[in-house]
Amino acid sequence: MDEDSGSMKRVAGCGAGAIVTKSIGLKPREGYPNPTIIELECGILNAMGLPSPGIKEYGEEIRKFKSLKIPLIGSIFGSNSKEFVELSRKMQEYGADAVELNMSCPHAKGYGLEIGSDTNLVKEITSKAKSSVDLPVFVKLSSNVSDLKDIAKAAEKGGADGIVAINTVKAMKISLELRKPVLANKIGGYSGKAIKPIGVRCVYEIAETVDIPIIGVGGITTGEDALEYIMAGASAIQIGTGIYYRELDVFRKICREIEGWMKKHSVKKLSNLVGAAHV
Amino acid sequence: MNGPMIKTVIESKIEAKNIKTIFFESNEKTIPGQFFIIWIPNVDEIPMSVSYIDKKIKGITFRKVGEATNALFKFKKGDKIGVRGPYGNGFKIKGKSILFVGGGTGIGMLAPAVEEAIHKNILSTVILGVKNKKELFFENRFRKCGAEIYVSTDDGSKGYKGFASDLAKKFLSGNSFDSILTCGPEVMMKKLLDLSKNIPFQASLERYMKCGIGICGQCCIGEGLRVCKDGPVFDGKTLKKARDFSVYKRDAAGRKVKF
Secondary structure, three states: OOOHHHHHHHOOOOOOOEEEOOOEOOOOOOOOOOEEEEOOOOOOEEOOOEOOOHHHHHHHHHHHOOHHHEEEEEOOOOOHHHHHHHHHHHHHHOOOOOEEEEEOOOOOOOOOOHHHHOHHHHHHHHHHHHHHHOOEEEEEEEEOOOOOOHHHHHHHHOOOOEEEOOOEEEEEEEEEEOOOEEOOEEEEEOOOOOOHHHHHHHHHHHHHOOOOOEEOOOOOOOOOHHHHHHHEEEEEEEEEEEEEEOOOHHHHHHHHHHHHHHHHHOHHHHHHOOOOOOO | OOOOOEEEEEEEEEEEEEEEEEEEEEEOOOOOEEEEEEEEEEEEEEEEEEEEEOOOOOEEEEEEOOHHHHHHHOOOOOOOEEEEEEOOOOOOOOOEEEEEEEEHHHHHHHHHHHHHHHHHOOOOEEEEEEHHHHHHHHHHHHHOOOOOEEEEEEOOOOEEEOHHHHHHHHHHHHOOOEEEEOOOOOOHHHHHHHOOOOOEEEEOOOOOOOOOOOOOOOEEEEEEEEOOOOOOEEEHHHHHOOOOOEEEEEEOOOOOOOO
């Protein structure tokens, strides 16, 4: 629900505190052929393949959205630092309040995770993107790496203002009857309830490694899920697939559930819970 | 849910030139106006409105227009397709007298709606608009179920010569309908919406879809209205507020494409 200004406005009206756009690249890109998404028992598997109208056309959507008061975080994907810099500048020009560097899409050749699993590239891209704009820059990371802590550290060294973790988890679904993968791209990214423990673990590990804020994401469906991420070290959370489980007002529902929990446990400030699980 | 259900085609039937119906077994409760997402292995996955509703069998009717429908057109009894759904809201069929207007392949999905209306003893007037008589299908099916049928062709090869919306205009001036239900080219549906005035109006829209479950945003119109989840059937009040109705749709990349 981040395709156009109309959708983002509707989500904003459902209680979201900020909106992250879909990931936008320099040029129009159709993404992969369908099937691009599969409903599974414990989550959703997708291989959209980073479809985007391109930064030029998307500018209009951002400008239209900006009539609202809540912050807009422009998510971008590029194949090198030059592209990330150009995209960051455009996002600033169009009025985005922050930039999120997608270094974690698990199924797009030459983009996302292929960049985000290299500590040097992460540091270089973050640093160049950060110095090209006057906006907060967040780096979205994947759980599909063996050295997550090093990569988070590289983003911090590059000057990131925050880490976003995690993106979808690399996965596959095979149809027994047809004896073949269902997704046109074969491999996709898994989201939804099943990946929450993976995300919580990653946020916990990143929190032990860096001093910058963390935005937790992955399988958050309820207020209790959000609190788990917060106790692991997240200062904010993102919701995507939660819309599938609890409809568009999932944002308001989760906020109410967090408030309810805090009241019940006499917690006055949510910030008191950030990282509470670390001894 | 564990991915698309693999179904065997139990029958395929040519309805008119380049128009075919494929039947498959499905026990899913389905209402007229809902759609399935059909996976054509190795080719594509596309949304298709239900055109036959039986307790145990469902059908989809489509025209050969692109890669996916060309491939599906070759499917015959015994071939396997993947099926997700039914998805979407469907028509609300009520009142004493309904005017149905189907344009082109939009005729297919109106058929079960008309059948349900007749079943509910609703007086059903149906306008079928096609380019020429070779593209007309389901005419006998509509007649057999007891609806009053009128045909319009762009070239005058059968029935009224002109657009279905022009023929509808004539009907609207001399009759009182409780409701107008339509599916067809969006420009036609927009004309009907303008003609409908105070008569409750429902139109079924088509957009490029990816997820079909209301999360990706690909098919949104107006202020975040998901054709796959909040639609595909929208009422007149909603469509009057949706600025993109009959103006533009979006391609796979999300770029605007004018109608």
